[in-house]
Amino acid sequence: MSAIETTYRDAIRQALLDAMEEDENVILIGEEVGLYGGAYGVTKGLIDLYSANRVIDAPISEAGIVGTAVGAAMTGLRPVAELMYVDFIGLVMDQLANQAAKSRYMFGGQIAVPMVLRTQGGTGRSAAAQHSQSLEAWMLHTPGLRLAMPATVNDAYHLLRDALRQPDPVVFIEHKGLYTMKGTLDPETPDAGWGTPVIRRDGKDLTIVTYSRMLHEAMRAADTMAEAGIDAEVIDLRCLNPLDEAAIFASVQRTGRAMIVTEAATAGSAASEIAARIGESCFDWLEEPVVRIGGEDIPIPVSPSLEKGSIPSAQLIAEAGLWLMRKETPAWA
């Protein structure tokens, strides 16, 4: 099968489809995944292809859904549970963190929970405080969980396929702002392996580490910086767990400067984690402080202008890059 142009949404759908085709143990369970085709249309049509036994429309019972997926995974299915918004994860954190994540451990390796929790997060639709969050940090702080957050069309496909091959629970967080993004999907060729970051842009002056939708802001920022003569390297984490840090450290040790960009509220974010690790392991190479550029530490406001202003923009990233390079604050800042 050769590479095709498609959308992030359809790449995810294709991954589900291929996985369901290959393995009849793969089932989907979640609110509106069947007849409705998914709140963001990702699972459209799958119920017709695979019947209501494998594409299961669930009641609005998030904890029950994840708990059901845990039990199904324990007994041999490969459930993909869908949480319509990552914001609802507060309803399922017990089932996710105390049950799915810890079962293998508590039970001494006897019981595996190979499930995927698909969900989506982020801003961009004026969906307000309870439908716009980026909560991956909670999962990153939960031993036993894997965590993937694709930023590109090819990754949307391959990371989900990879997730569905993992022997342990994976949280797979899509970004609502990326579903209509177009790109190339090469079903034969992943950008990299599971757990391996990818350098999306080579550069020698500073390293930007990011993931999910912020990758695209970072790339735009790198273009802007280039105009100011700054050559930024951009690393896309793809998976936050497992995470092969070597690629990040190598880059930072080359550039001597690092900025970590996340859409999540900055305090206690994945950006803090990455910054701490770089601070620990790249100390002798650093020319400047490792800085985090994250969402404001506020709930997401509904007003479009406020919402937009509450998360990092390409402009803010570029501006910080200039500061980091000790250049003058540019006119556009």
Next chain:
Amino acid sequence: MSAIETTYRDAIRQALLDAMEEDENVILIGEEVGLYGGAYGVTKGLIDLYSANRVIDAPISEAGIVGTAVGAAMTGLRPVAELMYVDFIGLVMDQLANQAAKSRYMFGGQIAVPMVLRTQGGTGRSAAAQHSQSLEAWMLHTPGLRLAMPATVNDAYHLLRDALRQPDPVVFIEHKGLYTMKGTLDPETPDAGWGTPVIRRDGKDLTIVTYSRMLHEAMRAADTMAEAGIDAEVIDLRCLNPLDEAAIFASVQRTGRAMIVTEAATAGSAASEIAARIGESCFDWLEEPVVRIGGEDIPIPVSPSLEKGSIPSAQLIAEAGLWLMRKETPAWA
């Protein structure tokens, strides 16, 4: 009222008692807080003093309890909801993070939620993976929540009194391993204000930043280091939000070295957050990398030896301190 010798447990109880005495809006609600007197005996006898209308034994409905506290706070009471173990917070994260924390904001400042969620965490009782965690990082990543974690008897009292004066929701996390710890309670004199870290030990060579029970391991480690000629400063955060960082930065800028110690699983922990902030703001003063010493990134095992080995000990902290000072690894390590 003059200073007394008492326990951490009784200091908390005294804070509740004094608050209930002063303000009839203060109520306690939680599982076993009444007749049983609290799973760890903190609320013993309060139901007899204040009746079942103010000391409310709740069903095992954690989300309902926190949701009830939210509604009570919105309408004028000052509820102290008790979550028996912080490990159960996965059941209430929606009520805590989407409701309590965001109500003031979402409703444009109209509706306040002045409640305290008291809970306890940590290892030390072979209580296994679902009764031993340190999950403060989730709260630290939730805009709208305050977070206090007392390490001393005096703080157990004063921080809880302070928490009960806050206009916003406070998560107050005790440590199960400290309840029987003795110390001095001076009801007139807090160690410092709400949100202000306290230097528990002065030192010039390196700064250890910590909180909750790990303070005591850090103090012991500092003693050990002193024997090796290293003079460690130990800072107790007390509150993680609000947090006046100035004291931390001033110390690190003096010593040039920092270790952050937490009992929580290291990845995505409060230690990562503090390390990232120090890395950002103290870069030019740092002689060595800011290192985190945290719990292993594993669920807590039940076996006493494994449990103990899974969290930082005074020895590990001291050992890291020696490494940080570029001393030889000591014989005891």
Next chain:
Amino acid sequence: MTTNTAPLSRYRTMRRIRSFEERVGELFLRGESAGSMLHLSIGEEAVVGVTDAMQKGDTFTTHHRGHGVFLGRGADPARMMAEIGGKASGYCRGKGGSMHIASHALGHLGANAIVGGGIPHVVGAGLTYRNRGTRQVSVAFFGDGAMQQGILYEAMNMAALWKLPVLFVCLNNQYGMGTRVDRSAGRLAFGERAESFGLAAAHGDGTDVEQVHDVASQLVVGARDGRPGFLEIDSFRFYGHARMDKSPYRTPEEEEEGRKRDPVLKARERIIAEGLATEDEATEIDTDAAEEMDAALESAVTAAPPALDTMFEDVFAPGTPAPRPQRDRLRAILSEDAA
């Protein structure tokens, strides 16, 4: 002999709700709403039977489809519309929007975008009223979808156990998004669920605001005396789940049939039949409502958006430490002076 003019007043409120919701749809079409998560309560106006059975001082929470409930409790449509448009003059300063509208002054403890999220808050309010002996009642409004959320049963149990002045109102519009209620519930007799937890349960006919008012009044009286209750009101969601949804999962016939169950039309016919209003007077009510809501719409469209740095307000109470803007932090770290 005095005539009971309450049905007339209720009709007026229902018509105002209908008109308001139509304008919300227009706001969206004009690209002036904050987002597309706008859930119209058209078809569910008989909820006025409940809001009218509540008293001043009573409080409530709603789900995401709560515009009608709020109007029923006296909301200013212009401030509502401004909030739905994300404007500074809205009830929540443009921070909440349609799904998070609230008014402390009117006893609205908050609309919620988490299905079931606001339900336990009325239990807490009930505790406050019980402890203070204020004889207020607190009412939770939610949809049939929330009947499958665990927290509802925790809340019901606590209300019954503690005999709190609380009422649970399920606005069963037959659908949760694309899922018809019989595809989400193992058994449909929701009143029995409530009874099994110790609540008084009743059923409301969502086409008949007066019947709803009768049963709601009884339940509210009971709740005020410490007998919490549950009311299920059957209706039909006339339009899609939210503004983008064209309901492809329903047949045109089902929609047509459903829309025949129109509580507003039925109330209109009734007030005329009962001589409370002539056809012309009813039409005047309708026109007044349309004009009022047109004005609300226009005022929302022209209202100013919130100033950017208001985003940092209301995270915590004024006078307490506020979040530090990213840009300030970055500037402090990276400015030459700081280094």
Next chain:
Amino acid sequence: MTTNTAPLSRYRTMRRIRSFEERVGELFLRGESAGSMLHLSIGEEAVVGVTDAMQKGDTFTTHHRGHGVFLGRGADPARMMAEIGGKASGYCRGKGGSMHIASHALGHLGANAIVGGGIPHVVGAGLTYRNRGTRQVSVAFFGDGAMQQGILYEAMNMAALWKLPVLFVCLNNQYGMGTRVDRSAGRLAFGERAESFGLAAAHGDGTDVEQVHDVASQLVVGARDGRPGFLEIDSFRFYGHARMDKSPYRTPEEEEEGRKRDPVLKARERIIAEGLATEDEATEIDTDAAEEMDAALESAVTAAPPALDTMFEDVFAPGTPAPRPQRDRLRAILSEDAA
């Protein structure tokens, strides 16, 4: 004519459970248990009526007071005791302990220390069996306390909606820690709750294992055919909640009365009365059980604790990236070579 010797076998299992739990208490007193969170199921042995109604291949989850259930499903008491002592030879390699015991081989999908936490897992298991047509049943065991946990109702609803081969068993021992069930539930007719969600409900007399077996058998048959059920078994928690609890919230009279409801004694009397065993034979059963459990206790005491670095195993599957020990990380960062 064959005699039904099943009651004899059930008595033996009940006695073994009783003896086992007594040894768990001893393990604690000897300071050899991993912690004090040990919840004895003494008084609740009639649960054997359920475990005996299950078939090979059926699966289950339990709450924190699940030793009896697990023994009923064939657990090796020595491996259980070792786990309770946190030893490497325990069912979970000393990682889980009393509250997290499990056996994949015996269909035990896990004990849970979160009240209600394991309940939805049987719904998932039920999905697996339905999809595969294997005619297995999955059973959730939990206490009366879990009747107030929302997730129970989510699970019940899903099981009923999807007609899954699932059984919910509430072991109502009248207390959740220090709270008598009438202080935690708005209404006590738990069967009605289950029915209102669409389940078949029945009541078990916790003093009568044979009655429990009868009703459980019917429910299991129904579940196997896609009619999920709920069974409440009344009993009395003979001792404190956990090993440290002396139950000061109960009167001595209440305890004395409660302990008269002894399912083990009653079963013993019955097998003798029905001629299935003589007094001597019954005593032999008792002695065998005592000896078996003494041996289990001693073997647990002498068993080796797990090696320290096994703590890093089983976080993730073998062959996938494992957590990096703190000390290794610190050493890498701080060793002279690294710098």
